[in-house]
Amino acid sequence: MMQLLTSSTLDPVVLELGQRFVDAGFELSLVGGPVRDLFLGRQSPDLDFTSNARPDEILAVIKGWADAVWEIGRAFGTIGLRKAGFIIEVTTYRAESYDPDSRKPEVNFGHSLETDLRRRDFTMNAMALRLPSMELVDPYGGIKDLHAGVLRTPDRAEDSFSDDPLRMMRAARFVAQLGVALHPEVEGAMIEMAERIKIISAERVRDELTKTICAPQARLGVDVLVNVGLADYVLPEVSALRLEVDEHHRHKDVYQHSLQVLEQAAALETGPEGAVPGPDFVLRFAALMHDVGKPATRRFEPSGGVSFRHHDVVGAKLTAKRMKELRFDNDTIKAVSRLVELHMRFYGYGEAGWSDSAVRRYVTDAGPLLERLHRLTRSDVTTRNQRKAERLAFAYDDLEHRVAELAEREELASIRPDLDGAQIMSLLGIAPGPLVGQAYKYLLNERMEEGPLGEAEAERRLRLWWAEHRPSAADEESTKASDER
Template structure:
């Protein structure tokens, strides 16, 4: 299907780089078409900063056409027929028509260049991405009904789904990602192929799976994409901990469906994200993934109690370890892994506050343990309330409101965001007349504990506490006497080198 594209329907005009590049290729005697995601996005009323083009020109020809026009270009993808460039802030890739042949046991294609645009479109993942805009004539080429499927909100493949997924199994995860990002559904034959071929995802590298999963979680409706992964069986291979949440409901229905609860928590966490100027700008992967994974420790800790109840003792700690293990397997970076696992570990900390109340010391510990994750923890904890019991939900919300007010009130009096002892490492060594070493760290931790328990003190009061602690330490020559030793003469004889405090101790 070929017809002129009505650019007047766009919410914003096409970037100048698109017709300019089309004119250059036409003048050089080559075909050029905008293709794939950028064309799909035109139908969705948006223009991507990343523009993909396809052409019958070979890589050397592409370079000759764009030299002197592109701001810069690179040849990293030359082997696959791709030349990348940057022009007026847009990242552009121009790729020679492809007709790839795939090894069933490998994602790496044997590259074969093609000569026809339609053949290139046929090898693409889904019909909505198999549309092209010929340039500079602005003819829409849509041989597989991509515009129709996009309008219907349906994910279909240009050819047989089994062939498409055999060529590149990652396309199965991409279907779930589109469900999350675009709010579309997969066609029945596409879902059936996903279900039958889910195991083939195992040949895809962990890094590529991670990248698709990240995009899915950061989509408009990630719970939809996750559900598709689980129902198709893909999650059994990439997120088995989430699949395991579908605990069998026992005949007495003594506990709720943990899997559906987790999807609800994920949705509610998304709703609590803030705008770009807020403390948790959407989309926040760390908060969202922690919401999805927060209960993954429950299957391993589930116990049926004699009174008929079900317990999941320590599922928070177990879940944090399982989450970290899965994220490491998917090659997530250390900082992201630690942040998500920490939120999972802390998500139960609040419970009990409403019944027993917390001392100021407990509030300080809560803030200190959360550290920079506090705003995310607030949202995760609130999202974890999915009970239909209105009175219980209101009681928990009131209790958390009270906790946040307590945190705010203490923050006005103390530096809760960066709680430190009232003496630093240099001061500790000067007062105790000791050199850098493990004792300084122990003293620092002692003072930090005092700070947590009793709030800030004056420097004189803290020095007195420190001397009392030092009097009972085994390193003190007269430990247990309560007397502060005069070590000035000994230190003078040793003539220690000038040394700063242990950096890690003094900045905890």
């Protein structure tokens, strides 16, 4: 249900700013997403305004009133400011034109609010509230479309997407954020023009994709990207999950499975104080990408079955490659690809059981991603076989119990050998070098296999290891001579 707007709906800061512009002889309107969100009963953290005042005139109106001012967008007619905790942008009416081969608009200042609204992406974002009168300006039927849950463009969809192809990505994001449906004309234009997304920078595509993945109904947004063909250019690995129809039904629909895993992973996120506060991009994107290695590893076996051997390793590499092309930061790339690589590690636990050593390695390999791995692994169960689902859930409950049990006795989150590098060098009388690393690795493996040993036992075992691995005098002389050369 949409909310009725009154002056009490807005913070006094908004009305005060509107009055300042009117008193100075200018128009000011709240515009775009903040207006849409008001009707949806949501609070927008950032406020966008438009005015017939030019940048110098905007600066004059807010002088002495704003807590802080910045002019980084001045060339595009935008002045930013902060007031009473609000981040505010005021932009001069614009009437932009575009070079068909470039996203960068030629900025021309406009003279009317209606013309300014016409250049905006979708009708539900092309509404304005004149201030301080609270008059709604909705020349393109944004309220009607918002009520109907339909995403439509103010102008011809083809022209809108030609001007700014990123709007197609934004359409998928609004589907995911608001649960709206694409108008047939919008969907048709996206299908026809999907290839134009190639002229948009990877960074801007990445930002829209991230917002889509972190939206309340991410599954719907991803499905739009795939169905209209945008994913062929943005996330081709996800498009490739739509394996050709298998008339014998020897494998499940990997694409739909991946969307379901994404949905289930998001449902397992926690509140702000929990282990994985949502929305968590790393968990969600790993859930979407966890099976992208399957198309490249699919094999039809003589028995009639289908196998995807090592699809976890292949998928991790494909995921990292795609994220690098989208200009994600290294930490995020490593976290997502590592989860993809580890998502199959659990399988087999229920049948064979694991030693304490295997549990330690599972926790150590996951490192800080353990809580996310718990959720990804649980989300990866989409079978309709209730008995199988219950068996897997029981097995993972047991594994988590084992992890917690061991954690009470040992510091699983930071397993280290009982002797550090300095102690190893002192005990063996050696200088820094490969031998120290080999000794450290040996002690770490012993620690993994048997748990804490204590310094005395670790020292005893290290001496035994050294007796077998200590270089001969001839080897030491050879190494010394090589170093001197």
